[in-house]
Amino acid sequence: MPELPKIGDKDRMKPLTYDPKTGQFVTYDQIVDGNATVVLPENLSQEELTSLVVERHRVGPDYKMGDLSGKMLNRDQVVQEIKHGTSFGKMVVQAEASYLSDLLGQINAALKVKGPN
Numbered sequence: 397m398p399e400l401p402k403i404g405d406k407d408r409m410k411p412l413t414y415d416p417k418t419g420q421f422v423t424y425d426q427i428v429d430g431n432a433t434v435v436l437p438e439n440l441s442q443e444e445l446t447s448l449v450v451e452r453h454r455v456g457p458d459y460k461m462g463d464l465s466g467k468m469l470n471r472d473q474v475v476q477e478i479k480h481g482t483s484f485g486k487m488v489v490q491a492e493a494s495y496l497s498d499l500l501g502q503i504n505a506a507l508k509v510k511g512p513n
Contacts, residue, residue, distance in 0.1 A: 398505040414448045416424040449492045
């Protein structure tokens, strides 16, 4: 029986999807509470997906990430790479889209088994 994935407190404020109808980012808690529509990354436009990934990286504590050349980037630098559509930025968007698609699939599977409260 699928269970809801465990999401740490600092990651709960990061949006998991974007609802084009409302123009709002959607968090884990909103999905679990049944207060939001789940739109999978593959159903978002490239602009919506990029905005979602930028918001996910903008929210939360700073971090460091290495690019393919070994250069270390902080959160703001990663956000700029994404916004400018560099090869590294595009790779970050693809990785996030894959992660979010898997995570949202797990959440949907667990919620379907759980049923209405």
